Amino acid sequence: MAISLPPLPYDQNALEPHISANTLSFHYGKHHKAYVDNLNKMIEGTEFAGKELEDIIKASAGKPAAQGVFNNAAQVWNHTFYWHSMRKDGGGEPGGAMASAIKDSFGSFEDFATAFKNAGATQFGSGWAWLVEKNGKLEVRKTPNAETPLTEAGVKPLLTMDVWEHAYYLDFQNRRPDYMGAFLGHLVNWDFAEKNLQG
Numbered sequence: 001m002a003i004s005l006p007p008l009p010y011d012q013n014a015l016e017p018h019i020s021a022n023t024l025s026f027h028y029g030k031h032h033k034a035y036v037d038n039l040n041k042m043i044e045g046t047e048f049a050g051k052e053l054e055d056i057i058k059a060s061a062g063k064p065a066a067q068g069v070f071n072n073a074a075q076v077w078n079h080t081f082y083w084h085s086m087r088k089d090g091g092g093e094p095g096g097a098m099a100s101a102i103k104d105s106f107g108s109f110e111d112f113a114t115a116f117k118n119a120g121a122t123q124f125g126s127g128w129a130w131l132v133e134k135n136g137k138l139e140v141r142k143t144p145n146a147e148t149p150l151t152e153a154g155v156k157p158l159l160t161m162d163v164w165e166h167a168y169y170l171d172f173q174n175r176r177p178d179y180m181g182a183f184l185g186h187l188v189n190w191d192f193a194e195k196n197l198q199g
């Protein structure tokens with residue numbers, strides 16, 4: 001069983017005007033697909049062939065000889081998680097369980113938003129900003145390149161924001177803060193975060 005490219009959970013123009021169909025056609029259709037294709041080539045005939053994606057990520061993490069497998073496998077997972085972290089007409093403050101979890105952990109939504117945008121802004125070069133749950137509290141994380149909190153025991157990823165330049169360059173050029181503002185203001189899918197929190 002090869003690893004497959006999961007479908008986008010919405011049309012390629014669903015996130016406009018914030019993230020264009022042009023960006024999604026490259027980011028999903030070229031970048032995400034390339035990680036899937038590269039991974040399938042790399043694992044053919046190896047100990048990783050036939051394993052589930054999450055098992056490949058966990059088994060290759062931190063092993064220098066499997067760095068290429070880890071990078072591609074984690075990028076496949078991270079991107080699928082990122083597509084679901086956004087939706088048409090998303091953004092703004094969450095309600096329900098996410099609202100109380102954010103207030104309990106960060107003090108206020110504004111304090112969470114500041115921490116999340118700071119994580120994205122201070123990730124030098126390529127990487128990801130995350131909202132995760134650990135020991136009943138929410139935390140903001142940043143990871144470089146393909147690194148993912150999925151490999152950390154006891155940590156549950158809730159949301160992610162891709163801060164590789166390919167995520168925003170066609171729409172925002174070098175303005176990463178504007179992209180992050182659009183993500184939180186108009187795109188973030190709090191229903192997905194809540195489902196992950198309670199899952």
Ligand code: MN
Pocket residue numbers: 027031079162164166167
């Ligand atoms: Mn990406």
